[in-house]
Amino acid sequence: MAGGRNRIDLLLILVLGAAMALDLYLIFIYAPVERTMGLVQKIFYFHVPTAWAAFLAFFVVFAASIGYLARRRAAYDRLAESSASVGVLFCTLVLVTGPIWAKPVWGVWWTWDPRLTSTLVLWFLYVGYLLLRSYVPDAARRAALSAILGIVGFIDVPIVYVSIRWWRTQHPSPVFGGGEGSGLDPRMRVAFFFSLGVFTLLYVVLLRLRMGYKAAEARAEAVIDERRRSL
């Protein structure tokens, strides 16, 4: 079983490696340079996909938290924890690459704009989720409390998404479905959607690795407890 899982992980990593190499080609060679911002606009191809991967990760936390509260199975809790951990990584990358893109384009690293602020709040919510998990020693209580936070915290995800439609912000309008003037050059679209796929696959790989580690940790704890009791 574990061997089969390892083989799937290895296969996924190999596919991911090849996809990443192709993604780099599409981003830096195939996609044209944007007229106004120049080369720095290429940050778009990993800034937006990392945001998408973070949203996906937090949605999985939300769904797994509901699953845990309904069925009380440790596997749901492990899925939620692992997804939150990977989601925080991607959300951190959004908050790092965003200011790096903003500085040459807007002239400032950071502004308390609704999109940026709600994303920072989202990051704090899920860092809080992980901190909460490390401070509650009882497993059942930890799982229940973090499931509640995992459900409540997800409220901020749609707020981040619609913030650029609800309020006038410094952040650019949506590239797709943003009304007149929105849209992408066909080659940029290819690079963007491919990058979106690559980051989704990266999320799946990281989630599987993290879940494998957490499952091994749980098994080791169970073995240690059992041996201690028998001594």
Next chain:
Amino acid sequence: MIRRWAGLALLVLFLWWLLPAGGASAQGAAEKPEREWSRGRNPANVPFLFSAFVLTWAAIWVYLLAIHRGQQRLRRTLDRFEEESTSR
């Protein structure tokens, strides 16, 4: 425990540094004319692109490395426990 508090202190310091600068820029955001926002715009900002790219992949590798080290630590703990229980 000390490491956690040090991390929290660093985070608070970072926010404290960020808040006045961000607040000041947001205050005037609506009134600032386009040319002022665009000051320092350079179409060929390669260092920015390079740093964003490197940071993204470095963070992913560090995360992968952390999982790997966690697995190794787990294996060492189990081996030690195994040795202790057999010696008894």
